[in-house]
Amino acid sequence: MSHHIVEASDLHYTYPDGTVGLRGVTFRISHGESVALVGENGAGKSTLLLHLNGYLSPRQGTVKIGDYPLTKKNLDAVRRSVGMVFQNPDDQLFMPTVFDDVAFGPLNLGLAKDEVERVVVRSLETVGVAHLAKRPPYKLSQGEKRSVSIATVLAMSPDILVMDEPTSSLDPRSRRRLIELLKTFRHTKIVATHDLDMALDLCERTIVLHQGRITADGQTKKILYDEELLRASSLEKPLSIQLKT
Amino acid sequence: MNNIGRNSFDIGYMDTLASGDSPLHRLDPRAKLITTFIFIVTVVSFDRYALAVLTPFFIYPIVLIALSGLPAGYLLKKVLIVSPFAILVGIFNPLMDRGILFHIGSIGISGGWVSFISIVLRFMLTVTAALILVSLTGFNAVCAALIKFGVPKPFVVQLLFFYRYIFVLSDEAERMVRAGSFRAFHSGAMGFKTFISLLGNLLLRTLDRAERIYYAMCCRGFDGNIRIIRSMRITYQEIMFIFGWGALFIFLRYFNVPLKLGTFITGLLK
Numbered sequence A: 001m002s003h004h005i006v007e008a009s010d011l012h013y014t015y016p017d018g019t020v021g022l023r024g025v026t027f028r029i030s031h032g033e034s035v036a037l038v039g040e041n042g043a044g045k046s047t048l049l050l051h052l053n054g055y056l057s058p059r060q061g062t063v064k065i066g067d068y069p070l071t072k073k074n075l076d077a078v079r080r081s082v083g084m085v086f087q088n089p090d091d092q093l094f095m096p097t098v099f100d101d102v103a104f105g106p107l108n109l110g111l112a113k114d115e116v117e118r119v120v121v122r123s124l125e126t127v128g129v130a131h132l133a134k135r136p137p138y139k140l141s142q143g144e145k146r147s148v149s150i151a152t153v154l155a156m157s158p159d160i161l162v163m164d165e166p167t168s169s170l171d172p173r174s175r176r177r178l179i180e181l182l183k184t185f186r187h188t189k190i191v192a193t194h195d196l197d198m199a200l201d202l203c204e205r206t207i208v209l210h211q212g213r214i215t216a217d218g219q220t221k222k223i224l225y226d227e228e229l230l231r232a233s234s235l236e237k238p239l240s241i242q243l244k245t
Numbered sequence B: 001m002n003n004i005g006r007n008s009f010d011i012g013y014m015d016t017l018a019s020g021d022s023p024l025h026r027l028d029p030r031a032k033l034i035t036t037f038i039f040i041v042t043v044v045s046f047d048r049y050a051l052a053v054l055t056p057f058f059i060y061p062i063v064l065i066a067l068s069g070l071p072a073g074y075l076l077k078k079v080l081i082v083s084p085f086a087i088l089v090g091i092f093n094p095l096m097d098r099g100i101l102f103h104i105g106s107i108g109i110s111g112g113w114v115s116f117i118s119i120v121l122r123f124m125l126t127v128t129a130a131l132i133l134v135s136l137t138g139f140n141a142v143c144a145a146l147i148k149f150g151v152p153k154p155f156v157v158q159l160l161f162f163y164r165y166i167f168v169l170s171d172e173a174e175r176m177v178r179a180g181s182f183r184a185f186h187s188g189a190m191g192f193k194t195f196i197s198l199l200g201n202l203l204l205r206t207l208d209r210a211e212r213i214y215y216a217m218c219c220r221g222f223d224g225n226i227r228i229i230r231s232m233r234i235t236y237q238e239i240m241f242i243f244g245w246g247a248l249f250i251f252l253r254y255f256n257v258p259l260k261l262g263t264f265i266t267g268l269l270k
Helices: A045-052 A075-081 A098-108 A113-126 A142-154 A172-184 A196-202 A220-225 A227-232 A239-244 B003-018 B029-044 B052-068 B072-090 B111-137 B139-148 B153-183 B192-219 B236-254 B257-269
Strands: A006-014 A020-029 A034-038 A060-065 A082-085 A160-164 A188-192 A205-210 A213-219 B100-104 B107-110
Touching (some): A006 A045, A020 A045, A020 A060, A020 A205, A034 A045, A045 A082, A045 A188, A098 A113, A098 A142, A113 A142, A196 A239, A205 A220, A213 A220, A213 A227, A220 A227, B029 B052, B029 B236, B052 B236, B052 B257, B100 B111, B111 B139, B139 B153
Parallel strands (some): A034 A205
Antiparallel strands (some): A006 A060
16 A cells, blocks of 8 residues: 555535635645645645644545545554644744754654664754754754754655645745755655745645635646636746746 | 743753763763752751751752753852742741841841741752753653653653743743833833733633644654653662762761861860
8 A cells, every 4th residue: 555645535624713724625646746735825725734644634524645544543654654844843843952853753653762863863964954963943043943844754754745834934045955855855745835936846736725625736837827817816926937928 | 021031041951951961961860860859858858947957968969060060150040030939938937936046246046037048048959959950861851750750641741741831831922022012112011901911812822832832742653651862771870879969968967067067176176
């Protein structure tokens, strides 16, 4: 069986206070795909992401990770295979040092001590911040925090990477570095973002959410050139396209 | 205004200190926990007029700080920040207990003042010891040690989260107070109404954030068990540490060193 497949069918979700998050979302993302999830504020992007590893459970519809529907029973396995990078790194980093933070996941998975150390060093090296290992996370810059957040997730060796606004509050160079880094990953990637230029650069497929519904799902290039569709979804053409035309 | 923020950072600094690598840092957390426990119990067990007999106990924090290279000034500052609690506990003693205990020159010192100073001394000793424990061990390791000693897990996890979220709370509070003070042009002090709504907001925000952090922990396999990377092993070093200090504490408890020393010196002078 393959863990790398994410499938949602007819997801509905309403928050306890009555706000409707999702109104019937259906898609299938297969092995190794890189998908951008775009849409205006409140379109339901984050709500959708929170369904993908069982933090929220849908009022109606199912989520399948791999070949099995997500249930309470396989929650642990699912959370292991779906790595979630939060929008705010401060929510994700909670240990006294960067090293401890990255080691938190592997320790919980029950890896042996030297194995944990190896995994931590490798993850930090992958994102290029091995030199920060001894530092407390709250003293890092935003870009460094983001890299460390990604390292904490990589350390769990997930099959699927889910990221909420990975490029937000990064300076241009850190953003570029992050995009280049993400390009090297072979995981299935789902990226919720307002950074349409990044979507264009990183993801071959784009799903557009608007008021809890999917209004478009297809090739990123086609979607981001479709001015009418973008306007209807409170979006606009990415700058790189605007400059070309 | 920024005090809250600075303090919280400072507490976090203890965990940074704990990642140091002196022989004392490497000691099994259980050894340090038990020694600190013996220390605190001994210090607290003196009668309420104990003064001079308490002073030799300062050797424990001093030696530990000297050997581990912990920043003494930082720890002292932490002790001072919480000292109002101790002062509040003891401040009424001088009023309640006016019996004269002894004289310095012509000034009579009442039992109340002696017990007040005794409380402050004990407070300084115990709090310093606890701070040193956390700065040498790290809070997670202290919690892990508690579990090994058989303290029920729910209590320890509660403690762990309390410690984790206290930062979250103070960070949020700092941001809100700052935002408020930027818009309160007319007066420095915050009105009662503003304060109440700020407090309510703080609670809601903190709950939200705490939940996100908890979720982040769950995402990385947190199941209520505390795991630390430093292995716990009791070797002869740990045994020496516990019994060495333990013996000293008990000796100092039952053998009044300052008194003996005083009699000895006055004996020499005679």
